Amino acid sequence: MDDRPNPQDDALATDETPELISSGKVVGTAVYNRKAELLGSIYGLMLNKLNGRVAYAVMSFGGFLGIGDAYYPLPWKLLVYDTRLNGYVVDLDAGQLEAAPRYTDEPDWAACGRGIDLYYGSLGFSV
Amino acid sequence: MDDRPNPQDDALATDETPELISSGKVVGTAVYNRKAELLGSIYGLMLNKLNGRVAYAVMSFGGFLGIGDAYYPLPWKLLVYDTRLNGYVVDLDAGQLEAAPRYTDEPDWAACGRGIDLYYGSLGFSV
Numbered sequence: 001m002d003d004r005p006n007p008q009d010d011a012l013a014t015d016e017t018p019e020l021i022s023s024g025k026v027v028g029t030a031v032y033n034r035k036a037e038l039l040g041s042i043y044g045l046m047l048n049k050l051n052g053r054v055a056y057a058v059m060s061f062g063g064f065l066g067i068g069d070a071y072y073p074l075p076w077k078l079l080v081y082d083t084r085l086n087g088y089v090v091d092l093d094a095g096q097l098e099a100a101p102r103y104t105d106e107p108d109w110a111a112c113g114r115g116i117d118l119y120y121g122s123l124g125f126s127v
Numbered sequence: 128m129d130d131r132p133n134p135q136d137d138a139l140a141t142d143e144t145p146e147l148i149s150s151g152k153v154v155g156t157a158v159y160n161r162k163a164e165l166l167g168s169i170y171g172l173m174l175n176k177l178n179g180r181v182a183y184a185v186m187s188f189g190g191f192l193g194i195g196d197a198y199y200p201l202p203w204k205l206l207v208y209d210t211r212l213n214g215y216v217v218d219l220d221a222g223q224l225e226a227a228p229r230y231t232d233e234p235d236w237a238a239c240g241r242g243i244d245l246y247y248g249s250l251g252f253s254v
Contacts (some may be wrong), residue, residue, distance in 0.1 A: 019175060020174065020182055020183075022172065023172040045148075047147065047149070047150060050149055052181040054202035076179035077179065
């Protein structure tokens with residue numbers, strides 16, 4: 001038996017509290033749909049410089065349900081953490097993802113910004 | 128002469144716009160005081176899970192001006208980017224840093240949270 005403290009426990013304790021989470025812990029976290037099917041993972045976060053908000057969480061989708069490999073900038077509020085899955089769940093079906101703003105290479109954030117909020121707002125999410 | 132596009136230019140384009148910046152670009156960025164003296168660098172960002180705001184930018188200070196090696200959680204608004212320095216400038220003098228909330232090992236965020244806003248608010252920053 002080895003009951004020495006796991007060094008990872010300390011790292012986790014500094015990475016997250018009930019209210020706070022480190023950016024480093026969010027990036028790389030798996031993303032699932034409501035059927036618990038793996039869609040991809042968090043590739044990065046885009047921050048609004050002025051107000052310090054997470055403008056978008058960028059998810060990389062590995063090509064699934066006939067949808068190609070791409071990066072999807074999503075409003076932060078769409079990400080709901082599921083402790084059983086150890087990942088985020090987004091309530092988006094294949095059709096909604098298919099139609100969502102995405103980029104495959106370099107994002108055009110200036111053009112993208114309004115479109116992202118408009119799109120997810122039109123799906124009924126408060127963004 | 129080599130006028131081929133620099134691959135870094137593309138990376139930068141996706142990392143930052145006038146309004147947005149990626150979390151990955153913020154982390155590791157140098158931090159200076161008003162005298163352009165290097166204090167340390169951004170170690171990580173702590174996000175508020177509920178409202179999606181950057182709660183604190185954690186700066187690691189390498190031991191300077193007689194102040195020991197430590198991590199300083201700072202309100203996002205204190206970070207002002209200086210294009211000449213290629214880093215953030217914080218308007219804090221040695222005495223203010225000396226008295227600032229910090230941790231040397233594992234942060235106690237629950238206890239820390241109110242103290243950080245209180246402290247920087249008391250210095251006249253809007254937090």
